[in-house]
Amino acid sequence: MGPNLSWPFSPPVIVAVAAIGGIYVRRWRRVRAQAAARRAADAPVWRLCCFAGSLLCVLIALCSPLDSLAEQLFSMHMLQHVLLLDLAPILAILGFTRVLLRPLTRAVRKLEGRAGLLAAPAFAVLLYVAVVWAWHVPAAYDQALRRPAVHVLEHASFLLAGSLYWWHLLSPIRARLRLPGLGPVVYMAATKLFVGALGMGLAFAPKALYPYYVHHARVWGLSAGDDQAVAGLIxxxxxxxxxxxxxxxxxxxxxxxxxxEQQRRERYETV
Known part of the structure; x- marks a missing residue:
């Protein structure tokens, strides 16, 4: 059986990406025009490129042949998850500056205050790890592949968990619950080690774990076990x-x- 390289048409995804992109570009252009003297810091072109890259990641994951191949190959499905869980959220958050986010700053801080412990970095770590591990339980994974509604839920949970996780590291807004000192390193290590361990477990598992792919016609000469090993290594x-x-x-x-900070202190001392 040959690889399925068809382009899936998903109007909800396309409309959502177009709407979000339009809102961002409108805000970026407004800030660029209002702060011409400081535009390099307030709305640089590279921020726009990052946000555009984030939307492109979503489109590649959900509206390109990658989505079709993900139904045939576990490794392609893993690439899809990499885009939704890490690359798209990272680029989206890097697309913002404090000024670009200003219309939402008050709402974000109010939400953070009401969320309590749910806004804590520890919760983001737990959610990220739990979402990744839970969806890779064979029964849950197979359900996501066989039921479109469950598949949408899977992808949405990856985007949500990834966005919350990376927000604590990259947010341009000063958070109430910050990661002091070496906190960011511990934050990342705790998460990536747990998820990396899952990847290694999949790569070196003695047999293929996912019935959907075991019984699916193979492409590119990859057995279900080899495909799973590639996915785990990815x-x-x-x-x-x-x-x-x-x-x-x-x-x-x-x-x-x-x-x-040192320069500020030196200036104050010389005054």
Whole structure:
């Protein structure tokens, strides 16, 4: 059987992406026009590119041949989850500055206050790990592949968990419950190790665990077991790469902030 490279047509996804993209571009252009002197900081082009990249990740995951291939190959389904769980949320949050988010800042802080412990970084870690592990239970995974409504719920939960998780690390708004000192490193390590362990478990499992793929016609000469091993390695390697990259970026950001703080102190001392 050959690979299914058809382009799925999903009007709800396309309409949602178009609407969100339109709202963002309108806000970005307004900030760009109002703050011409400071536009490099308030609405730089690279932020726009990040947000556009986030929407592109969603479209690739849900409205490209990748979605069709995900029904045939576990490894392609894993790539789909990587896009929804990590890449799309990361790029979306990087697309914002404090000024771009200003119309929503008060609402976000009010929601954070009302959420209580649900707004804590620890909850984001638990949700992220729980969502990934729960959906990779064979029974749940098979249900998602066989029932469209469950599949939509799966993808929505990945987007939600990923967005909340990365918000605590990358949000331009100063959070009430912050990650002090080495908190971001511990936050990431605790999450990525648990999820990476799942990936390694899938990669080295003695047999294929998902009946849907076991009984599905094979493509590209991959057995169900080999396909599962590739999927597990994709998960494990992606988690390692994302964690390593994020730790480096956060370390550089911490050094930059430390230098700025030192410069502020020196200015105050000379006054």
């Amino acid at each position: 998960m494990a390697v992606e988690q390692s790469l994302v964690m390593g990259t994020a730790v480096v970026v956060l370390f550089i950001a911490a050094l930059t902030e430390s230098e700025r």
